[in-house]
Amino acid sequence: MDNLLAELQEIFRDIFDDDSLVLTRESSAATIDDWDSLTHTNLVTAIEKRYKVRFALGELQELKNVGDMIDLIQKKLAAK
Amino acid sequence: MTIAEYPLERLLIKRKSIRKQLLERENLKVIRIAVLGGSTTNELVDLLEILLLDSGFRPTFFQSEYGRYYEDAVLEPEIVADFKPDLVYIHTGIQNVQSFQPVACTEADFPSFVAAELSRFKAMWTSLAAAVGCQIIQNNFELPAYPTLGNLDSVSPGGQSRFILELNRQFAVEAASNPRLIIQDLCAISGQLGLSNWFDPERWFSYKHANTVEGSFAIASSVASIVRALYGRSRKVLVLDLDNTLWGGVIGDDGADKIVIGKETPVAEAYTAFQEYCLSLRERGILLAVCSKNNEEIAKQGFEHPDSILKLEHFSAFKANWDPKHENILTIARELNLGPDSFVFVDDNPAERSIVESQIAGIAVPDVGNEVAKYASIVDAGRYFELITLGKEDLSRAKLYEENAERAKLEQKFANYGEYLDSLEMSAEIDAFNSTYMERIAQLTNKTNQFNLTTRRYTLAEIESTVTDGNHIGLYGKLTDRFGDNGLISVVLGHQTADTLHMDLWLMSCRVLKRDMEVAMLDGLVARAKDRGIRTILGYYIPTPKNGMVQDHYEKLGFTLVTTEEATTSTVWSLDVPSYQPRTRHIRILEPVHG
Numbered sequence: 021m022d023n024l025l026a027e028l029q030e031i032f033r034d035i036f037d038d039d040s041l042v043l044t045r046e047s048s049a050a051t052i053d054d055w056d057s058l059t060h061t062n063l064v065t066a067i068e069k070r071y072k073v074r075f076a077l078g079e080l081q082e083l084k085n086v087g088d089m090i091d092l093i094q095k096k097l098a099a100k
Numbered sequence: 101m102t103i104a105e106y107p108l109e110r111l112l113i114k115r116k117s118i119r120k121q122l123l124e125r126e127n128l129k130v131i132r133i134a135v136l137g138g139s140t141t142n143e144l145v146d147l148l149e150i151l152l153l154d155s156g157f158r159p160t161f162f163q164s165e166y167g168r169y170y171e172d173a174v175l176e177p178e179i180v181a182d183f184k185p186d187l188v189y190i191h192t193g194i195q196n197v198q199s200f201q202p203v204a205c206t207e208a209d210f211p212s213f214v215a216a217e218l219s220r221f222k223a224m225w226t227s228l229a230a231a232v233g234c235q236i237i238q239n240n241f242e243l244p245a246y247p248t249l250g251n252l253d254s255v256s257p258g259g260q261s262r263f264i265l266e267l268n269r270q271f272a273v274e275a276a277s278n279p280r281l282i283i284q285d286l287c288a289i290s291g292q293l294g295l296s297n298w299f300d301p302e303r304w305f306s307y308k309h310a311n312t313v314e315g316s317f318a319i320a321s322s323v324a325s326i327v328r329a330l331y332g333r334s335r336k337v338l339v340l341d342l343d344n345t346l347w348g349g350v351i352g353d354d355g356a357d358k359i360v361i362g363k364e365t366p367v368a369e370a371y372t373a374f375q376e377y378c379l380s381l382r383e384r385g386i387l388l389a390v391c392s393k394n395n396e397e398i399a400k401q402g403f404e405h406p407d408s409i410l411k412l413e414h415f416s417a418f419k420a421n422w423d424p425k426h427e428n429i430l431t432i433a434r435e436l437n438l439g440p441d442s443f444v445f446v447d448d449n450p451a452e453r454s455i456v457e458s459q460i461a462g463i464a465v466p467d468v469g470n471e472v473a474k475y476a477s478i479v480d481a482g483r484y485f486e487l488i489t490l491g492k493e494d495l496s497r498a499k500l501y502e503e504n505a506e507r508a509k510l511e512q513k514f515a516n517y518g519e520y521l522d523s524l525e526m527s528a529e530i531d532a533f534n535s536t537y538m539e540r541i542a543q544l545t546n547k548t549n550q551f552n553l554t555t556r557r558y559t560l561a562e563i564e565s566t567v568t569d570g571n572h573i574g575l576y577g578k579l580t581d582r583f584g585d586n587g588l589i590s591v592v593l594g595h596q597t598a599d600t601l602h603m604d605l606w607l608m609s610c611r612v613l614k615r616d617m618e619v620a621m622l623d624g625l626v627a628r629a630k631d632r633g634i635r636t637i638l639g640y641y642i643p644t645p646k647n648g649m650v651q652d653h654y655e656k657l658g659f660t661l662v663t664t665e666e667a668t669t670s671t672v673w674s675l676d677v678p679s680y681q682p683r684t685r686h687i688r689i690l691e692p693v694h695g
Contacts (some may be wrong), residue, residue, distance in 0.1 A: 069112060077306065
């Protein structure tokens, strides 16, 4: 769980090219400045590739923040 | 490993930092590309940017607002024109086709539906040609992912597959008669990936991405290869190792009769197929060279094997010795008069690949692994040899270089160089730019890097306008000798202000170096300058990393140095026209037709 948060932080740091970015479960598009719709697509695609999971249509719209995303990834990994 | 070979996941995550690193490199060629898209194009453009940076370009992009490719091209082309693109890429997919016929469509009605779609695209190309005037890359279309008529879909006049196939054919016909239009074969690219890996409905519904990220990457790689080809950066030479690359086994140990080639075993068939692939590249103008750690005499025996597809005469250079491979490759580059950055090196040995890649800047060394069955597809995936047009030039190039090699042998037998030049029985056609050669002239301005005084690149439209404005003297030169026709190999272009002619361009193909062709071009230029009352010709030399060979070009031609610009070391040279006497001694000049 903490692992996943740390790994996601690495991915976020790379994609936003910002080594000082600190990710918490509460992080969201509202708290991260550059998180626009284009970066969002990049993030989702990168996460799908990295963890070899697929987000179904509509699943992502339900998510409020990074914590929700972590829970969803974990659910998918557990189901594999 | 090149950027193009990175795992896609890594490229996606590390894109920003990779981009930053690539931007730090020097001598990037600035290029402006307008992408008019029928879907969200950001991902495609992000990937294209990285691939172009990796190929030595520094691209700036304009992207149409979502889905507004048609509006930008036809209704408001000035928006595109204001961006001043060097290239427009119209990126559309099957989702953008508007005139699909109803499934009940009859054979008689079918053509009008296709014609309607074609005319929509023709309107875009015409409008962009008028308003922007640059090259257009237009993709054709992928087949439908879910052909509702099944196998009948490509047969019935109501089938969408049939519609796409016919539309693609008509795009090809259009491109054949329109030199500004380059077709990107999306149908083939999507087929290679497989339509189920190409289109992802979730990405379409969520983000209006017309493709999977793998699809975007394949499209970006293909556009990058077209851009490289347009700017003369496609590769020209395939350098091959021998043992376990062109045949199985080690010829020095096993003997020429024991190498694995032919049709007797699956492995032998695979080596034969790879040799056939190499030969087919040679037939379309790619030069082949051997670079192998071997005894030369024994190595050559491999090509006398009755099953060997490749014969010695197919190689433009042959280095089999025990020197380091990168040194041999640099020697080959000198012999062929080509930059090693136009080379692709294929070797099954990772250690050799690694040293060549690290020692020779710009050479492409694909990671071909060591399974011969995969070599051809890995080389092909690099899209190294992309071409815009397939001219007679390309088809006979390998032969030209062979003839060059013969000339080099001949050269050694003469008492002096003039005697040698006379023995070549050269004749030159030097004439004003005319419609027959406009494309070749524009092409030469874009691909000549070494013998090029100003390295100014011209589009077809820009070359054409130098003729119509009446203010330029533009000459091309073709050279024939007893070994064959070298084709159109030199271009000079100057513009007149009062009684002075300023040389905008002076270039020549390196395959006719040291043939006095530049003297013949100067004679032709001065004669025409005299007719126009010009008293002074000013020559300009603008140094680049590649054109050092012509820094004393004007000096050799008898010009006097006027100025040297301190910062850039550019030089300006002057020639007095009235006192000039023709100097060509060794080339017969044919009577010009166009002036």
